[in-house]
Amino acid sequence: MATGVQIIHNQQIAHPAVIAVGTHANALGPDNYNLSSFIEAWQGAAWQGLPRERGRYPWPDRIDRQLSRSVMHIDYMDLEGDRYDVQGIDWEDLGVTRGEARERRLNTYKNYVNVPDSDRWEETQALLPSTDDYFRFRGLDVRRNINLAHFQLRNVLASTSRSSVFYPSQFAINEFNPITGKTKLGMRSQEIPHFQVSTLTAGHDTLVAGGFFGEYLFRRLSSEGSADTHEGTITSDNSGITNHVQIYASRTSSSPRAAFASNDNGFRVLDIETEKFVSETYFPNPVNCSAISPDRRLQVMVGDQRQVLITKAEADGEPEVLRTLDGHRDFGFACDWADDGWTVATGFQDKSVKIWDARRWTDAQGVPTPVCTLRSEVAGVRSLRFSPLGSGKRVLVAAEEADFVNIYDAQTFQSKQTFDFFGEIGGTSFVNEGQDLHVLCCDPNRGGLFRLERCGMGAERHHDPEDLGMRPYVACTDSSYDWQEFKVTPLRRPRYCETRRRRAITPHLLQPF
Secondary structure, rough: OOOOOOOOEEOOOOOOOOOOOOOOOOOOOOOOOOHHHHHHHHHHOOOOOOOOOOOOOHHHHHHHHHOOOOOOOOOOHOOOHHHHHHHHHHHHHOOOOOOHHHHHHHHHOOOOOOOOOOOOOOOHHHHHHOOOOOEEEEEEEEEEOOOOOOOOOOOEEEEEEOEEEEEEOEEEEEEEEOOOOOOEEEEEOOOOOOOOOEEEEEEEEEEEEEEEOEEEEEOOOOOOOOOOOEEOOOOOOOOOOOOEEEEEEEEOOOOOEEEEEEEEOOOEEEOOOOOEEEEEEOOOOOEEEEEEEEOOOOEEEEEEEOOOEEEEOOOOOOEEEEEEEOOOOEEEEEEEEEOOOOEEEEEEOOOOEEEEEEOOOOOOOOOOOOOEEEEEEEEEEEEEEEEEEEEEEOEEHHHHOOEEEEEEOOOOOOOOEEEEEEEEEEEEEEEEEHOOEEEEOOOOOOOEEEEEEEOHHHHHHHHHOOOOOOHHHHHHOOOOOOOOOOOOOOOOOOHHHHHHHHHHHOOOOOOOO
16 A cells, blocks of 8 residues: 555545554644644744743653653553653653643644534533543553554444454554453454555454455454454445444344445445345445444434434435434534434534434424534544443443543433543443443554543442332432333343342452453
8 A cells, every 4th residue: 555645535625645654654633743742842832932822831851751651551550640640641740730731732732624613612602511420540551553544533443342452553453452461463454465444343243344445354253363354345436445334233134234334425234144245325425424223223324414314224225314414513423322222422523412312303393403412622523432231320422533532421411521631532442341441542652542440330229220129219210320221122131130239349449350
């Protein structure tokens, strides 16, 4: 794959070259710095002969010393506030505070938009306060070989367990075990030496990846090693980059299926068992993300348009669009459908997340009406994940393009927990039945796999819907904790109450076997 190849993601707008020669080359938008460049540019602003901005600047002789330290692993017990944060940065040694660095980053980071000024918000539309506490930091495993090949496509993390995490490196997919700290080859193309991963997912015993030139790879995770890799072509179109892939269980087949959204406007479904495409649908604009409903009859789609599409899950030929939802002001790159069957979230580059109710897409006049609109901190949301059924307090994880992971109360959507760091985000993933959250930070110096874990699980005992004799009736009928089970979904069941009780009293600090 030659350097300087120009990829056209939106068919009206040509982006800068994004095929990287080395890890992280051209991975970010043209105006934003990685962590080390951000600190150096901050310090350099004091010596450019320009009027100095108010505030302190990092000490120039200490920047290299800080960033050249060999930090490979950070635990919760290592944290010391500004002296040692979640990325191992000693801000006190640099002569500034982490709060000052965050303020500087907020003032200098530029959100990428396709529609000019679409991310401007009225001053009255305030951000939600960060007052909740659903997850706590468990650790960061620094990985310096993460390859983020396209700055708009951020679904390149797949986790199947606490000990099996997949992420793209240069021309391959690595499998990392956070428990042992070891990395091995997860999957590599045998036919395309310079295969560039643009999207990645795992589920139903299958790891699937899409590439920049319309290729796909997959392998069964139960097979040993990466030798049993299957590969093929999704499309031969010059604009055939694979924007997104999701894998799900079909209603009509025992074999899992992989749905590929390509930049040639095509949406194709591959049967994993037969390796044949069972459907091919073309839309007026490229689809950037899709999510299937729990009953696998409908799906939500977002793409290079301002509208959200609700379609039939498996159509062939002409798209069967059931609803077109207006309200966003830019293009969309994230969506998810919750396990209750009716809560849907969509994230667009206008720095907003909209929550929809599938029982009432519109108001009485037929106008699309979301339940609420949430504002992101610094950039558009590019990854959305609802917590799985049976995992405890229901939440929505919204990862922005960089720095911020917002965890919303998915019952009220009136409060949130914010986990922040410095670096571009490559995706999020729930593991351990929703008790652990993985976040991929793609910074070349202090990026890697952030591991967060549920906290306050003892409170789950008081919200157990099956325990009718131990608390007042009003608590028994309270549905604000976990998702309500979607009755027609045969593949998803909440945990039994005994399992919940055991999990609630398990010490958090016990290490896995």
